[in-house]
Amino acid sequence: MMKIKTNPLFQLDYDVVNKGVLRDFLAEKEISKTTLTAIKYTGGQILVNGHEQNVRYPLQAGDRVTVLFPPEKISDGLAPEFGALSILYEDETILLLDKPAGQSTIPSRNHPSGTVANYVCGKFMAEGVPSTAHMVTRLDTDTSGIICVAKNRHIHHLLSKQMNENLFKRQYTAFAEGAITPSFLMIEQPIGRKEGSIIERIVRQDGQYARTDVCVEEIAENEATEFSVVKLALHTGRTHQIRVHLQWLGHPLIGDDLYGANEHVFARQALHCSAISFLHPLTKRRIECVSPLPVDMHLFLQSSRKGSVEGKV
Known part of the structure; x- marks a missing residue:
């Protein structure tokens, strides 16, 4: 049995079933060495039956292990701010948000404040949560949709591990220039930085492996353009992955002028993170969350529809 508690420190309680060394028991619970170091030196505790013990302590069946995680310091340059957050799901460990287009995920030179991370830190401060904003997933400023935030470095570690093992699923809805055929294709092309640019990426053979699955649901058309x-579905998380892969395919996102699309057709890249699915880091229950198309994409599609692809999946 496992209980979850966050006041005043993030706390996990575990019942010991088999005897063994505390260090090994904590490793089985996927508590990293980095986290153990932070617990040791920055204010956390590891208790066995209510008494503090070191990691060499011999455990017996029936013992209760309590891990008190230390308070976390907010990074320099990430000032807590108070602003609106659209919350899709929240519990003691994770926060799922619906980010609007035009808001940055984290501070940058061009967007030093007003980001999702700033507002999350403000929310945590107001609620007495001793943590910083751990952005498990990020979206480009002009991409809308679901963002996952962890409320503790340990939870961030567990979710990042799921992403590395492809257990964390992300689905996007997009409008791409032209009629894409066939109706389903898998793009496996490595992505790297474009020479001379600190922002733009390209498909290049010395880049990092990247895979995107593309399913065409509909072909639509208006006076300005025909689009798919x-x-x-992302299987990797490279910077600008969808934008780069669709450009490589010859069908850049509508509105994505950085990657060759006509910027006058749509006011931003027409890309929305519409669904995510993962195992809850503690309960292992599958969490599924969806976000409907934002108003701008919905209205653009409604005014453009002319038909669907045969054999729609």
């Missing part, structure tokens, strides 16, 4: 309505 696509669902995309």
